[in-house]
């Protein structure tokens with residue numbers, strides 16, 4: 045029956061995995077020396093390469109210059125600076141490494157973005173003898189914007205400051221305060237001397253006060269397997285495979301998520317539904333496929349599918365957009381021309397697009413937003429695009445494969461920019477307001493991926509967000525659904541807005557601001573419970589569009605099931621189970637939704653239940669079916 | 682039910698990436714061609730192409746630039762393997778230069794390469810009007826290759842300008858070109874020599890027997906062990922000797938050095954490479970006869 049994808053040889057624990065990292069630092073921070081040191085001390089430099097370096101050293105000081113190891117093109121050697129991304133390869137028994145070595149020169153933001161686009165981790169260098177430069181912050185910002193989840197801040201040249209603990213800690217606190225405003229899951233500081241090798245591969249005797257790992261051991265042990273998005277199945281079609289009349293398949297690489305033979309899928313943009321009949325590789329059929337596997341998919345029905353189309357699960361589709369809002373790094377000498385038509389290539393799809401609005405430009409040194417109508421080489425801005433044909437996108441932060449795109453100038457054919465899709469909601473801005481986390485609060489990365497929990501619990505976590513007028517049946521429905529789920533063997537929990545007001549949200553009132561904070565707290569709680577693997581049923585009036593959008597962005601679009609109980613105000617008031625409408629009418633309750641505070645109906649809820657006309661039992665069944673399809677599709681009959 | 686496993690080994694990740702790249706080429710170009718050099722990297726490239734297009738056939742021809750200086754074993758291997766794979770093989774060379782007796786001993790390796798390889802290649806690409814040229818180069822191979830893109834833009838003269846390459850982010854490759862321009866495509870960019878051999882082992886890929894150690898005739902010259910081919914001229918004082926050797930990379934016999942080795946099979950080679958202290962390029966006469974020569978050659982259109 046079901047077989048392992050990997051052969052035993054490949055799936056043993058000891059098989060080294062791959063870490064892609066990128067490096068950033070200002071000129072002369074010691075980046076080349078550090079990479080040379082890393083390669084050298086890890087034994088990755090061949091004897092003949094060392095021989096060549098020794099020959100050069102003989103003329104000068106006698107010691108070999110480690111920075112020359114990574115020295116690449118002739119033009120750069122002449123200028124003494126690195127000008128383009130270079131890739132280095134080395135391995136230890138525990139891990140394979142690919143280093144994207146990117147130049148720190150002021151102009152080369154674009155190279156850093158290139159190196160960061162595929163990196164699991166970034167090493168940012170700071171020269172201890174100089175301190176934090178504006179460029180050091182710029183590097184952190186770019187790396188964070190490109191979705192690199194974690195950074196190591198290597199405080200270099202510690203030998204020049206006598207390995208002084210205070211210097212290190214001051215720099216750590218200063219940069220840490222800055223980094224906490226960016227979206228890293230892990231920020232690690234290491235005091236090093238690239239020149240003498242302290243804390244690079246081996247622990248230094250000069251820093252007894254430092255109890256962290258040296259750089260290489262840290263790189264060998266940092267946990268990255270949980271980064272893969274295994275939740276949202278996205279399969280951009282590369283090619284139609286039709287070798288003869290009897291075979292029709294679609295070749296592509298799984299961008300994210302897992303698909304199994306038999307899964308229902310929807311084809312975008314046509315919206316046609318079918319199911320997966322076969323998953324093929326050159327070695328034969330598979331039961332399932334996951335990223336970044338390259339496979340060929342055959343569908344059960346004869347639907348029309350072309351390159352650039354995308355397959356997804358019907359209950360979890362990407363955003364189908366004709367306008368796009370994105371953070372964009374401009375990479376061309378020719379500035380952005382808002383009047384021009386460009387090409388956007390995203391996954392396997394290329395569409396024409398024009399920039400409709402430059403929302404702002406980010407000053408990468410201060411993270412301040414500046415008003416402008418243009419974007420120049422190496423500038424970063426938030427742009428809106430009008431697309432001539434739709435794209436199927438996810439927020440970049442959640443899905444690098446379907447959220448990243450390049451912009452091509454159709455006249456010169458040059459790649460002029462790279463973009464990262466963001467949500468249109470202010471809450472999802474990549475420049476997080478500093479007050480969100482205190483200056484020294486870092487996220488600690490765990491060692492358990494959410495798929496591990498899903499596997500144990502046999503369900504994909506989900507938040508059913510019940511919104512509707514007071515008395516529309518939210519609480520009743522929530523508890524009935526919880527009962528139904530538990531009876532079916534699934535871990536579920538109700539977050540009832542009214543009940544929470546006795547504890548978690550007891551300090552809050554009913555002004556729009558307080559309601560917003562109420563929604564935020566409940567959403568954060570729901571998110572934690574989803575992270576723990578539970579199906580959450582949140583029952584909250586949540587009357588404002590904007591607040592529900594915020595809840596969705598906190599919980600994650602793919603886990604958020606907005607359910608609108610559409611019982612009319614009349615019906616609710618007639619029912620009035622808690623006697624609240626009556627009290628509001630008597631003027632005893634201020635800001636009561638439906639009487640003297642507004643309720644904004646959801647425009648496009650995932651599900652609308654006519655709780656005013658249909659029985660609660662019927663609503664529970666309908667809701668249960670939708671939840672079952674999303675949370676445990678394979679458990680059905 | 683067996684638990685599902687969602688992790689891929691490094692080799693399978695590399696394989697998936699290479700397959701993705703070749704499929705992109707097939708989808709976006711009109712006239713792609715695979716450079717087939719008969720070596721181990723080409724053998725891997727061929728296998729990956731077969732996988733990328735299964736159950737269909739490889740939709741591109743193979744192109745071998747012949748200098749008439751390849752090892753005899755390479756010709757035999759090439760014809761047999763290509764026939765077995767059912768691919769179309771095109772063999773082209775600079776016939777005029779070959780007829781004129783061009784050789785590295787009289788004009789030097791750089792000039793010889795320029796005529797027999799680079800010129801032949803540029804002519805062949807022009808004649809075939811190829812818009813995508815898939816090669817087996819790896820970034821780890823040589824310093825100037827470390828900055829090579831996966832899609833490497835060549836102008837109308839087939840030349841590569843390191844300063845005018847397109848930024849390459851994620852797995853989004855920009856293959857748009859004007860007529861006459863082309864893209865060099867390197868699906869093996871992220872593979873190392875060891876990956877190549879491990880993959881050859883895992884996949885049971887056939888390679889030219891010259892990669893395996895055997896007693897062969899060589900002559901010692903300038904720190905290198907050079908094979909003795911049909912046209913090799915011995916210098917005064919040199920003598921042919923027999924030694925246990927193998928080749929780490931295969932090119933033209935006058936410019937390919939051997940290494941002393943006892944590695945008789947793929948497993949031995951993997952074991953040997955895991956502990957070697959010398960790079961693969963040490964045996965290529967062409968690379969170190971002039972500082973930066975590889976970069977120079979690449980600018981001119983060399984693959």
Ligand SMILES: Nc1nc2c(ncn2[C@@H]2O[C@H](COP(=O)(O)OP(=O)(O)O)[C@@H](O)[C@H]2O)c(=O)[nH]1
Nearest residue numbers: 070071072073074075076077111201237238239
């Ligand atoms: N004292 C000291 N000097 C260093 C250290 N690391 C690098 N350097 C020196 O700083 C200078 C710039 O280093 P390099 O690696 O070329 O910097 P890059 O521009 O960031 O690549 C060189 O003179 C290095 O020798 C270190 O840890 N301590």
